[in-house]
Amino acid sequence: MKLTAPVHVLKGKAKALKRAQSLTMTEALDQIARAEGFSSWSLLQSKVKNFTPQTxxxxxxxxxxxxxxxxxxxxxxxxxxxxxxxxxxxxxxxxxxxxxxxxxxxxxxxxxxxxxxxxxxxxxxxxxxxxxxxxxxxxxxxxxxxxxxxxxxxxxxxxxxxxxxxxxxxxxxxxxxxxxxxxxxxxxxxxxxxxxxxxxxxxxxxxxxxxxxxxxxxxxxxxxxxxxxxxxxxxx
Structure with missing residues (x-):
């Protein structure tokens, strides 16, 4: 599973987005997740947690x-x-x-x-x-x-x-x-x-x-x- 950036970097982007757009952290995380192709941050986290690398x-x-x-x-x-x-x-x-x-x-x-x-x-x-x-x-x-x-x-x-x-x-x-x-x-x-x-x-x-x-x-x-x-x- 390839994200545009590591999870900790995506979290940092969410924090910046929260400040820039006056969002809640949940809203900012979900917006970042949607940009990565997931409907929510919780779904992204679940996929990452259960991800098993093949290469x-x-x-x-x-x-x-x-x-x-x-x-x-x-x-x-x-x-x-x-x-x-x-x-x-x-x-x-x-x-x-x-x-x-x-x-x-x-x-x-x-x-x-x-x-x-x-x-x-x-x-x-x-x-x-x-x-x-x-x-x-x-x-x-x-x-x-x-x-x-x-x-x-x-x-x-x-x-x-x-x-x-x-x-x-x-x-x-x-x-x-x-x-x-x-x-x-x-x-x-x-x-x-x-x-x-x-x-x-x-x-x-x-x-x-x-x-x-x-x-x-x-x-x-x-x-x-x-x-x-x-x-x-x-x-x-």
């Missing part, structure tokens, strides 16, 4: 401010590529994006981004690539807090490396802190994650949240959305 292009529409998304796949099956596609799409929509990686070099990421989008600008003002060894919840907050706006996207590559060094807080603590932060800043946090090797041995059709590799304890309920990649397809 990577639709995935960004599935995400809302405050979401924590987990992208899982076995090695080499496209989880980082999917995260980078989300970043590129978010940039095109004018959103501030961050990509924190404990796995790739900056050169390698730029090469992947350039392959995905020939128009990609390595020094794009809306994208910040960070490969510091210090990446953790505290570090991510420190590096992003002055830049984020509603709907900004922050990707972390990858989940299982966040507490690999013993001097960093436990993974559970870090994700709890980042969940609070995402809600406060109304940004979207995307975590790339490995899938346990036993998934292949079990012969399952697609991985699930239960197949995420967890060397350290973590409540997976902290992620309110998840998507898995297999054979070039995404599964919600």
């Amino acid at each position: 990577t292009e639709e995935l960004l529409d599935y995400l809302h401010p405050g979401d924590l998304l987990l992208i899982g796949a076995r090695p080499g099956l496209g989880k980082t590529t999917l995260a980078l596609q989300l970043v590129l799409q978010a940039i095109k929509e004018g959103r501030q994006c961050f990509f924190f990686s404990l796995e790739y070099s900056k050169t390698a990421l730029i090469e992947k981004l350039s392959t995905l989008d020939r128009q990609f600008e390595p020094d794009h003002p809306l994208l910040k690539l960070d490969m510091s060894d210090e990446i953790s919840s505290d570090y991510i907050v420190k590096q992003t807090k002055d830049w984020l706006t509603e709907g900004s996207l922050v990707a972390v590559d990858y989940l299982q490396l966040l507490d690999q060094n013993r001097n960093k807080p436990p993974l559970q603590q870090q994700i709890e802190e980042l969940k609070i932060y995402a809600r406060a800043k109304k940004c979207i946090l995307v975590f790339i994650s490995q899938i346990d090797r036993r998934f292949d041995e079990d012969g399952q059709a697609i991985p699930t949240i239960k197949d995420v590799r967890l060397p350290n304890p973590l409540d997976m309920g902290l992620f309110n959305k998840s998507v898995f990649v297999k054979n070039g397809q995404i599964y919600i």
